[in-house]
Amino acid sequence: xxxxxPGEAPSAFLVLRVSPVAPLPAxxxxxxxxxxxxxxxxxxxVFGVDVGFCQDNISLPFAVSGEIPGGCQAPQVxxxxxxxxxxxxxxxxxxxxxxxxxxxxxxxxxxxTHPLHFPIVxxxxxxxxxxxxxxxxNPGFDAAELFLALGPPAAPAFGLSQVGVVALIxxxxxxxxxxxxxxxxxxxxxxxxx
Numbered sequence: 001x002x003x004x005x006p007g008e009a010p011s012a013f014l015v016l017r018v019s020p021v022a023p024l025p026a027x028x029x030x031x032x033x034x035x036x037x038x039x040x041x042x043x044x045x046v047f048g049v050d051v052g053f054c055q056d057n058i059s060l061p062f063a064v065s066g067e068i069p070g071g072c073q074a075p076q077v078x079x080x081x082x083x084x085x086x087x088x089x090x091x092x093x094x095x096x097x098x099x100x101x102x103x104x105x106x107x108x109x110x111x112x113t114h115p116l117h118f119p120i121v122x123x124x125x126x127x128x129x130x131x132x133x134x135x136x137x138n139p140g141f142d143a144a145e146l147f148l149a150l151g152p153p154a155a156p157a158f159g160l161s162q163v164g165v166v167a168l169i170x171x172x173x174x175x176x177x178x179x180x181x182x183x184x185x186x187x188x189x190x191x192x193x194x
Contacts, residue, residue, distance in 0.1 A: 012046050012134045014094070015039040015141040016122050021103060024151025030108045031062075032148050036072060037101035038122060040094040046134055048126040049100070050075040052088030053119050060086055061116040062108045062148050072102035076126075087120065087146065106148040115149035 021033040038049050052075065064087040066072035072089035087104075094100040108116060122142040126134050136142055 012040065012044070012126070012128075012136050013042040013138045014046065014049070014122050014136050015041060015138065016051060016120070016144045018120070018144040018146055020147075020149075020151075025112055025148065026151060028111050029150075030111050032106055032112075033068070034104050034106060034146060034148075035101050036089070036091070036104055036120070036144075036146075037099050038091050038094050039099040040096055041138070043096050044128050044134075045093060045095045046126050046128060047093045048076040049091045049094050049122060050077055050088065050126075051091065051120050051122055053086045053121060055086040058118070060118055062106045062118070062146075064118075064146065065105045065107070066102065068103055068105050070103045072104055077123075086118070104146065106146060108148055112148060112150055115147060117145045117147045119143060119145050 015038070017037045017039065019035050019037070021035050025032040036051055038051065040046055051072075066074075066089050073092065075088045075090040076092070089102070089104065091100045091102055106116075120143070122136060128134050
């Protein structure tokens with residue numbers, strides 16, 4: 001735990017990251033999977049880490065589900081929103097100097113044509129091993145975005161038709177015959193000089 005003064009709440013240093021999981025959505029797809037990771041860069045274990053965001057001022061552009069293998073669990077505490085709750089998930093305990101991650105399935109109401117984003121933050125009343133409420137002393141890195149975007153376009157495949165393969169074989173054969181003939185003429189010319 002990061003040292004604190006007398007009577008101060010213990011501090012943690014938590015970082016939130018979101019990354020896409022392959023396979024990335026292709027044209028015509030409306031869903032994709034992301035990995036949500038909380039990194040505990042502090043010296044103490046932290047329990048009850050939740051992530052989410054309220055929809056008070058922003059609408060969620062896709063459905064979010066943790067009901068997949070490796071999916072995020074229900075939040076331990078839940079978030080407090082003025083108007084409308086947004087996605088809210090728990091990662092449980094995050095050991096000191098380790099990370100904890102889980103998967104979320106994002107599904108848009110129609111095929112993806114442009115990137116869709118929604119913010120999430122680390123929230124909740126998480127505690128240390130003694131049950132003391134922990135204050136995250138890293139507010140600059142406790143937010144990220146859930147995002148749903150198309151993967152890069154597939155590279156065009158290089159292929160030859162059967163006619164192309166036959167033509168390439170004849171071309172390589174002709175080059176080989178021409179090279180062999182030139183080498184044979186040079187050898188015979190050298191032989192006649194001796």
